[in-house]
Amino acid sequence: MKAAVQVRMETGAYAAALAAKYARVDVVPGYPITPQTSIMEAVAAMVENGELHARFIPVEGEHSVLAAAVAASAAGARVFTATSANGLLYMHEVLHMASGGRLPVVMCNVNRGIFAPWTLWADHQDSFAQRDTGWIQYHCSSNQEVFNTILQAYRVAEQINIPVMVNFDGFAISHCLMPLTLPAQEDIDRFLPPFEPEWRLDPAHPSSFSNVTMAEDYAPFRQMLSEDILAAIPLVKQAAQEYREITGMWDGDTIDTYRLEDAEVVVFAINSMAAELKLSVDILRDEGIKAGLLRPRLYLPFPAEDIIQALPKNAQVMVLDRNYNFGHPGGILAAELKSVLFGRRNDITVKNRVMGIGGVDLTRRFMANEIKAMIDE
Amino acid sequence: MATSIKKLPDNEQVLSGNGACGGCPATMALRMVGKALGPNAIMLLTPACAVASMGMTPRLGYNWPCINITFASAGSSASGISHALEIMKEKGRLQGELPTVFSWVGDGGTYDIGFQALSAAAERNENIIHFCYNNEAYSNTGVQRSGATPRGSFTTTTPTGKSQPKKNMALLMLEHNIPYVATATVAYPGDLYDKVVKAKSMRGTKYIEILAPCYLGWQFDMAETVQLSRMAVRSGAWLLWEAENGRISFNNPTAQIISGKKAPEPVDEYLLKQGRFSHLLKGPDARERIAAIQSDIDREIAFMRERAKIVI
Numbered sequence: 001m002k003a004a005v006q007v008r009m010e011t012g013a014y015a016a017a018l019a020a021k022y023a024r025v026d027v028v029p030g031y032p033i034t035p036q037t038s039i040m041e042a043v044a045a046m047v048e049n050g051e052l053h054a055r056f057i058p059v060e061g062e063h064s065v066l067a068a069a070v071a072a073s074a075a076g077a078r079v080f081t082a083t084s085a086n087g088l089l090y091m092h093e094v095l096h097m098a099s100g101g102r103l104p105v106v107m108c109n110v111n112r113g114i115f116a117p118w119t120l121w122a123d124h125q126d127s128f129a130q131r132d133t134g135w136i137q138y139h140c141s142s143n144q145e146v147f148n149t150i151l152q153a154y155r156v157a158e159q160i161n162i163p164v165m166v167n168f169d170g171f172a173i174s175h176c177l178m179p180l181t182l183p184a185q186e187d188i189d190r191f192l193p194p195f196e197p198e199w200r201l202d203p204a205h206p207s208s209f210s211n212v213t214m215a216e217d218y219a220p221f222r223q224m225l226s227e228d229i230l231a232a233i234p235l236v237k238q239a240a241q242e243y244r245e246i247t248g249m250w251d252g253d254t255i256d257t258y259r260l261e262d263a264e265v266v267v268f269a270i271n272s273m274a275a276e277l278k279l280s281v282d283i284l285r286d287e288g289i290k291a292g293l294l295r296p297r298l299y300l301p302f303p304a305e306d307i308i309q310a311l312p313k314n315a316q317v318m319v320l321d322r323n324y325n326f327g328h329p330g331g332i333l334a335a336e337l338k339s340v341l342f343g344r345r346n347d348i349t350v351k352n353r354v355m356g357i358g359g360v361d362l363t364r365r366f367m368a369n370e371i372k373a374m375i376d377e
Numbered sequence: 378m379a380t381s382i383k384k385l386p387d388n389e390q391v392l393s394g395n396g397a398c399g400g401c402p403a404t405m406a407l408r409m410v411g412k413a414l415g416p417n418a419i420m421l422l423t424p425a426c427a428v429a430s431m432g433m434t435p436r437l438g439y440n441w442p443c444i445n446i447t448f449a450s451a452g453s454s455a456s457g458i459s460h461a462l463e464i465m466k467e468k469g470r471l472q473g474e475l476p477t478v479f480s481w482v483g484d485g486g487t488y489d490i491g492f493q494a495l496s497a498a499a500e501r502n503e504n505i506i507h508f509c510y511n512n513e514a515y516s517n518t519g520v521q522r523s524g525a526t527p528r529g530s531f532t533t534t535t536p537t538g539k540s541q542p543k544k545n546m547a548l549l550m551l552e553h554n555i556p557y558v559a560t561a562t563v564a565y566p567g568d569l570y571d572k573v574v575k576a577k578s579m580r581g582t583k584y585i586e587i588l589a590p591c592y593l594g595w596q597f598d599m600a601e602t603v604q605l606s607r608m609a610v611r612s613g614a615w616l617l618w619e620a621e622n623g624r625i626s627f628n629n630p631t632a633q634i635i636s637g638k639k640a641p642e643p644v645d646e647y648l649l650k651q652g653r654f655s656h657l658l659k660g661p662d663a664r665e666r667i668a669a670i671q672s673d674i675d676r677e678i679a680f681m682r683e684r685a686k687i688v689i
Contacts, residue, residue, distance in 0.1 A: 026464045029457060053468065055460040060497035064453030067446060067494065071421070071454035074444055076470070077461035094447050194470075201419045201442040201458065203476045208437040209444040217434055 010180040012143040012173035016082060016108045016166075017042035018180075019150035021052045022188045023106075026077035026195075029057040029068035034120050035170035036084040036110040043080070062087035066094035066105075073103040074209060076200035078154070081105070084170060085112035085126045092130065095163075099134030099225060101210050104157035104164070104195075106150060111271065112170040113358040121359020122169035124271065124323040127299075128332050130165070134225050136232050137300040140168040141275040143178040145251040149297070152239040154192050159235050160228055161197075167299075169272040171359065183247040191246045229301050236298055254303035255310060256295040259285065263292025263312050267371060268337060269320040270296055273356055277320070279364035284371060291371065296333075304340035311341075316349045318374050320367065322356040330354060351377060379567035379628070386412045395438030397430035400599030402563045402589035402606065403510040404430065407439070407481065409566045410508065413573030416440060418477040419462075421455050423448045423486040426517040427510070449490045451480040452498030455505040463504075477577055479506040485515050487586075488524035488546050499553035499582045506576050506583045509546065512591035520594040527614070529670050531653045532594070538656055538666070542673045548684065550584040551620050557581075559619035562588035564606035568628055572619055579621075588615045596652025605650065613641035613674045616681055625685035635682050644671050 010018070016039045020028065028047070030040035046052035057068050062083050069079045083091065088109050098105050109127050113119040127137060138153060140146045146168050153164035168174065201209065213221065233254060240253040258278045260266065265284065267277050274295040284291035294310055294317075296303055311317065321331020328335060334352035341348050351374045356362045390411025397404040403426055420441040422428045428445050432438045446454040459478045465471045482491060487509035495507060514532050515521040522532040528542045551558045556579050561569035569587065576583035590605035592598065597605055609615040610630060617628040626632075633639035645667060648654040657666045 026468070027457060027461050029453070053464075055464045057456055057460055058501070059453050059456070060493060063447075063449055064494045064497065067450030067453040068457030068460075071444065071446060071450075071457035072461035073457075075419070075458045075461035076465060079457075079461075094450070097447055201444060203417045203419065203442060206416075206437065206440050206442050208431065208434065208439075209442070211431060211434045211437070211443070211445050212428060213434040 005184060006182045008180050008182065009177045010143060011038065011175055011177055012146050012168055013038035013110070013175065014042050015143040015147040015180050016150060017046065018182065019147045020080040021046055022185060023078065023080065023151055023154050023192055024194070025052070025054050025080040027055050027057065027069070027072040027079045029059050029065045029072070029081050031059055031062050031065050031087065033062070033084045033087040035112060035174045036082045036087065036108070038174065039082040039108060039110070062090040063094060066091040066098065069105045069107070070094060070098045070101060070103045073105050074101065074201050076195070076197055078195040079105045080107070082108035082110065084110040086115050088126045088130060089114065092133065095130055095133035095135060097210065098163040100221070102161035104161050106153045106157055106164050106166065108150070109165050109167045110170045110174045111167055119358040120170070122172055122272070122322070123357045123359070124167070127165060127167045128323045131300065131332070134162070134229065135300065136162055136164040136229065136298070138164065138166050138297055139270040139299050140166065140173065140251070140297070141272055141295065142251070143173060143176070143180050144249065146173065147180060148243060148247070148249055148251055151188060151192055152236070152243055155239040156232055156235045158195055160232055162225070162229060162232060167271065172272040181249065187246050191243055233301055233303060252295070252297050254296065254298040254306045256297055257310060258293040260292035260294055260310060260312065262290055264290040264315060265292070265371065265375060266311060266315045266317045267291065267293045267320060268317050268333065270299060270333065271322070273320065273322060273362045273367070276362055276364050277367055280368040280371065283364060283368040289372070289375070302336050302340065307337070307340060308344050311345060311348055314347045316351060316375065318371050319350060319352045320370070321352060321354045324354060379565065380570050382566050385409070385566070385570055388412060388415060390414070390416065390440045392438050392440055395430050395432055397426070398593060398599065400592050400602040401426070401430065402591065402602050403427055403512065405563045405602070406510055406569060406587045406589060409569045410573050411440070413570050414477055414479065414577060417474060418479055419458055420444070421446055421451055421458070421478070421480040423451050423482050423491060425483040425486060427481050427483070429517055448486055450494055451482045451486055451491050451507060452494035452496070455480050455507070456498050456501065456503040459504045477506065478504070479508060481508050481510065483517070484509060484511040484513060484523045484525035488544065496553065499550060499555050499584070502555060502581045504580055504582070506585065509584070509586040510589045511586055512589040512594055513543070514591070514594045516591045516594040527670065528673055529654055529657055529666055531656060545677065547584065547586045548681070551623065551625070553582070554623065555582040555584060556622055557583040557620070559585045560588070560615070560617055561585060562606045562610060562615055562617070564603050564610065565617065568617060594653065597650055608642070608647040608650065611642045612644045612647045613678050614644060614647060616677065618681065624688055625681070627685065634678060635685070641674070641678065644674055
């Protein structure tokens, strides 16, 4: 294992483009949107200079990005793309086609607040608004995790024929340089074999795809999708473990934890803020508060059993949401967490704050203070 | 001379048994298209009559792999398939002659919701054929107005007749500088067949628009589809032309109308055969309303005659 490993300083956006290259993707439709643009620029350059043997299709909008992506996938190609915020929203109906059509596209979403008013900076309203589209969603907290997760995402997507969205925060991850360990290509090739779909558009086998169905056929298709998304959980774990065996790298599987075992105060958050929260946990520990972190890497399917197992007895869980659950107080993660704890872990107290909206800076000290204030509520 | 209908190949890509209306012009045209394309092709459809009539899952009345994609997406999805096939061949995962990638889309998916993606695909000169079977309305959803609906026509969303003329979509596609644009209609099957054969042989974006008189939307006897198609051409309401690498030439009988050898037949007979224009007969302004349609037709003939003279 681990021949020819390199360590470089790269942005999260470039790490994503490099992962697409390591995955040997075939087709990449793309359209610019801040802060995702650098990923498509990097892919276009790699295709142009021959570093990546693929087709880059510069289409005219995000709806067409995903429409080209799903069709290329149906033709048998491994497909990659990326978007952000309103671009993701513009794709919405095609997101449904990708999952309902069981097309294993992998797409990065570089999280950014939604228009209106206009913002360029991170929050999670964009991807959470796609909760019910039938995609698997990861959230990453470092450049390395972005790289690793994209490769794991292809493994999972192609095993179960469900598209995967790999989320990470705009600017905090996409534009920040961090050390990036690049495994040997041959190790990745062992981890991720070539895409060989069971079915593709092939004139030797005329068949219809996503044609009209009557209720007796439609309902079972939807039921299958619902069940298969849940069945992705063991595959996500297996992909993370095998990736570790081959590359030596580990970001957690469905969840990542930090100083959790004996924690009385558990911080529950995702994406880049969860990396900073490890430092907040250290601050709180130094002040005598038994704090710990539980970070879901996987947002969908929601890793309910792993969370239920991991939470220490009688913990207070402080959910820090970087999104709003409009029509309800607080954020969406808190609502998701409460729904899985109900009747299963009645010893747990859940508290919730919304913060970091539209890129409001989330420092270790700020979040430590917020958590302390929540303890007394 | 166009290929005689008697000399068309025997292969059938439209199989017996599908859900199309009797006298459906789109299905008739698709049969001719199939003879020209042969079996080595991949078909894209957007939600429309051709999907509703192809057979319910898992049955299929077209002898190709068929993908029904989102309504706005024929241009982008066809591009995705075309690139996928080419890169898979380059990487050795596909062998032999690559299939023709073609979209079979109505006027809604071409003129209206699909216009942006189609325009972009043409600008990129993607290696695809886009067919528009133009029945001049959203027939599948029960006949609503589209950008292809002509002035004066009743639809359920223009109950007193549309007040604007249709747009010249084929000409708009020509102005994307693509290698091949053609118009056709079911009354001239050999002409359609020849145009598809030509499109298939060329690389880049090819656009073929087929006027498809729809008995349901246009309100005529379903046995008269072909006759309506012929009347549309003879009156000049539909012009048969093609443009290879930007050079427009007209096909008969349109060529004779353009050159002035033959006058177009007055549009009255064509209009009055269709229930969708029957309100034109009513009221004191009937003559003016018919005259407005005639003037749209005269303008298009004059414009296309002059446009064809631009050869650079």
